[in-house]
Amino acid sequence: MISIKGLKKEFITKDRQITAVDHVDIDINNGEIFGVIGYSGAGKSTFIRLINRLEEPSAGTITIEDNEITNLNQNELRIARQDIGMIFQHFNLLWSRTVAENIAFPLEIAGVSKEKRKKRVQELIDLVGLTGRENAYPSQLSGGQKQRVGIARALANKPKLLLCDEATSALDPETTNSILDLLVDINEKMGLTIILITHEMQVIRKICHRVAVMENGKIVELGDVLDVFLHPQQPITKKFVHQAMGNDEDENISSIMETNSEGTLLKLQFIGESANQALISQIAKRYEVDINILQGKITNTKTGSYGTLFVQVTGNDSEIESAIKYIQSETSVEVEVI
Numbered sequence: 001m002i003s004i005k006g007l008k009k010e011f012i013t014k015d016r017q018i019t020a021v022d023h024v025d026i027d028i029n030n031g032e033i034f035g036v037i038g039y040s041g042a043g044k045s046t047f048i049r050l051i052n053r054l055e056e057p058s059a060g061t062i063t064i065e066d067n068e069i070t071n072l073n074q075n076e077l078r079i080a081r082q083d084i085g086m087i088f089q090h091f092n093l094l095w096s097r098t099v100a101e102n103i104a105f106p107l108e109i110a111g112v113s114k115e116k117r118k119k120r121v122q123e124l125i126d127l128v129g130l131t132g133r134e135n136a137y138p139s140q141l142s143g144g145q146k147q148r149v150g151i152a153r154a155l156a157n158k159p160k161l162l163l164c165d166e167a168t169s170a171l172d173p174e175t176t177n178s179i180l181d182l183l184v185d186i187n188e189k190m191g192l193t194i195i196l197i198t199h200e201m202q203v204i205r206k207i208c209h210r211v212a213v214m215e216n217g218k219i220v221e222l223g224d225v226l227d228v229f230l231h232p233q234q235p236i237t238k239k240f241v242h243q244a245m246g247n248d249e250d251e252n253i254s255s256i257m258e259t260n261s262e263g264t265l266l267k268l269q270f271i272g273e274s275a276n277q278a279l280i281s282q283i284a285k286r287y288e289v290d291i292n293i294l295q296g297k298i299t300n301t302k303t304g305s306y307g308t309l310f311v312q313v314t315g316n317d318s319e320i321e322s323a324i325k326y327i328q329s330e331t332s333v334e335v336e337v338i
């Protein structure tokens, strides 16, 4: 749906020149939720604002459904932007307008009649779960409700693409979850393509299909979310994955090894379908071994689940060996002897 090629943005200030986005090439599929993650200053905001030309690129092209956005004049761009909704970290609502009036605003600009506007606004209010709050002012709403108004307003003209600029960064974890659920809901119901930027790997894990990791203006890693969680390549990606998992696996392994010196220590990795497999009971039935579960965890991503289990296997050496061979040859669970 979207093809971004050689995208570059340089800012020239009095004393220095900054390349905020540096030769970015990405293709984004129709209907996907695509996340861009990076630390502060990586260039995420600049990147997302280039897509609807809130920032003008220094080089490169952005094509959305055969329409080269980077080639449009101001009038053409105004029309193209009706297909691109955007939501912001600090909501950017009009404080002197009610919820309904905020949502009606883009419809007024698009010249939609009063009657149609009223109907569409009500649909949107129901969609985002704000029924009954039509006449409230933004100052009377919670952060989550304000973002719901932002989402409704962004969807008013039935866009094909929604850009989310740190849309949950100002919200508490529970409200973040409810807003993420809403984004998934509209992605699934309306087939809306979503590009979001965030510094939180949990946001990526919960709702994105694919993720790009950004550092110093460049995309340093890109892949399916499950793959990136399982096999992060770059040091920065590993840091983000650890952040989302809430611990450091290397430290875990050494403390597990210190306290469990008997038998054979195995790390089992369950991916996708195999996460539901009753492996431990199968092995215990087949082989003369005892299995002690030391630590385990399952992580759900939008594209599948994966789990890691540390077990201590005791018993006769040849039985343990047969059990390991069985896991390797007969199941899709990855096994590592530690």
Ligand SMILES: Nc1ncnc2c1ncn2[C@@H]1O[C@H](COP(=O)(O)OP(=O)(O)OP(=O)(O)O)[C@@H](O)[C@H]1O
Pocket (backbone or CB within 6 Å): 011, 012, 013, 018, 019, 020, 038, 039, 040, 041, 042, 043, 044, 045, 046, 047
């Ligand atoms: N208008 C501007 N003028 C000059 N430099 C800018 C401008 N906007 C951004 N920059 C610089 O470009 C780089 C990338 O900034 P950007 O805001 O895109 O990063 P970010 O990853 O979104 O970070 P944050 O999450 O903190 O906003 C930074 O070094 C920033 O100082």
